[in-house]
Amino acid sequence: MEFPVLHRTLGTTGPQVSALGLGCMGMSALYGDTDRAESIATVHAALDAGVTLLDTGDFYAMGHNEMLIGEALRSAPAKAREQALTSVKFGALRGPDGAWLGYDGRPAAVKSFAAYSLQRLGTDHIDVYRIARVDPDVPIEETVGAIAELVEAGYVRHIGLSEAGADTIRRAASVAPIADLQIEYSLISRGIEDRILPVCRELGIGVTAYGVLSRGLISGHFARDRKLAANDFRGMSPRFQGENLQRNLDLVEALRKVAEERGVSVAQAAIAWVLSRGEDIVPLVGARTRERLTEALGALDVTLSEADLAAIEAAVPADAAAGDRYPAEQMAHLDSEH
Numbered sequence: 001m002e003f004p005v006l007h008r009t010l011g012t013t014g015p016q017v018s019a020l021g022l023g024c025m026g027m028s029a030l031y032g033d034t035d036r037a038e039s040i041a042t043v044h045a046a047l048d049a050g051v052t053l054l055d056t057g058d059f060y061a062m063g064h065n066e067m068l069i070g071e072a073l074r075s076a077p078a079k080a081r082e083q084a085l086t087s088v089k090f091g092a093l094r095g096p097d098g099a100w101l102g103y104d105g106r107p108a109a110v111k112s113f114a115a116y117s118l119q120r121l122g123t124d125h126i127d128v129y130r131i132a133r134v135d136p137d138v139p140i141e142e143t144v145g146a147i148a149e150l151v152e153a154g155y156v157r158h159i160g161l162s163e164a165g166a167d168t169i170r171r172a173a174s175v176a177p178i179a180d181l182q183i184e185y186s187l188i189s190r191g192i193e194d195r196i197l198p199v200c201r202e203l204g205i206g207v208t209a210y211g212v213l214s215r216g217l218i219s220g221h222f223a224r225d226r227k228l229a230a231n232d233f234r235g236m237s238p239r240f241q242g243e244n245l246q247r248n249l250d251l252v253e254a255l256r257k258v259a260e261e262r263g264v265s266v267a268q269a270a271i272a273w274v275l276s277r278g279e280d281i282v283p284l285v286g287a288r289t290r291e292r293l294t295e296a297l298g299a300l301d302v303t304l305s306e307a308d309l310a311a312i313e314a315a316v317p318a319d320a321a322a323g324d325r326y327p328a329e330q331m332a333h334l335d336s337e338h
């Protein structure tokens, strides 16, 4: 693949990374069937194209995703392996049946999670380490303080946050430098714009945006009659249900018209829009196949004019999405929504 993968820096203290990161979650969990060989080929193709940021979580299929990344890194050319940066989330507690049992941000747990992640990844350090959801029972200062000790000891390079709200971000940043906040941000999930993004900018914290395609909903490839596996997150997501799904797919058709006029795909328009929101924002794309990756990387070649941006935002107005971005019990875990 030949794409000029541009670079951006995660906040004022974080590493330089490719302007698009690869989110690896769907290669192990939450979006139905997975294909190990194609997943590894996709990671290799991303590294080959100059993507340096690989995002995972230790709880994505209970370690499966980290072991997959470990295998992909081991079998990648040495230069690509050296340039790759791992962004790892921890803290979610899972049962043997896959149940979600809560979050644990206690300092001893943080260090234990890290020890297991290093083994599974087969690396001697994690580049950016973050708790997936703020643990309501543990002050964020303690969780971040424990990661800071891991930084001091050389096991972690940078500290990140995930789905944290403005006040929590300030408290975390008072303990140690924070490289980035990972949070959902897309044409149909713009909640960070009012308070969270301004605080990140004030404190020099970058944003790694996930769900830029709203989990495939605004990719242009999601069909209304698509059958979802029983364990597919989208089967429970309010935005993918009945009337909401139809309304959201109507927005996609409006976006498709704008994209087609500009000779780009729907997914490329959606990713390019997030890229246009600031040099401090790095979209993580959840490509699981080389074909989808190629399409996503094509967004780096798309320059949107003011008129293009206005047309995209007219097609998908800021508050137009039907349905919350998570089911109610998961919304309750989002510090960013409180």
Ligand SMILES: NC(=O)c1ccc[n+]([C@@H]2O[C@H](COP(=O)([O-])OP(=O)(O)OC[C@H]3O[C@@H](n4cnc5c(N)ncnc54)[C@H](OP(=O)(O)O)[C@@H]3O)[C@@H](O)[C@H]2O)c1
Binding pocket: 022, 023, 024, 025, 026, 031, 055, 056, 057, 089, 132, 162, 163, 182, 183, 209, 210, 211, 212, 213, 214, 215, 216, 217, 219, 221, 267, 284, 285, 286, 287, 288, 289, 291, 292, 293, 295, 296
């Ligand atoms: N911090 C957090 O709380 C949090 C939460 C969720 C995710 N994340 C991270 O963010 C990453 C990205 O999130 P996501 O996977 O939900 O985001 P996404 O990129 O919005 O959605 C990925 C889905 O979009 C579909 N898609 C269609 N065209 C695509 C294209 N050209 N490129 C990529 N995907 C395309 C894929 O479906 P098909 O494969 O079926 O085509 C894929 O399942 C995750 O992998 C994970 O690392 C973080």
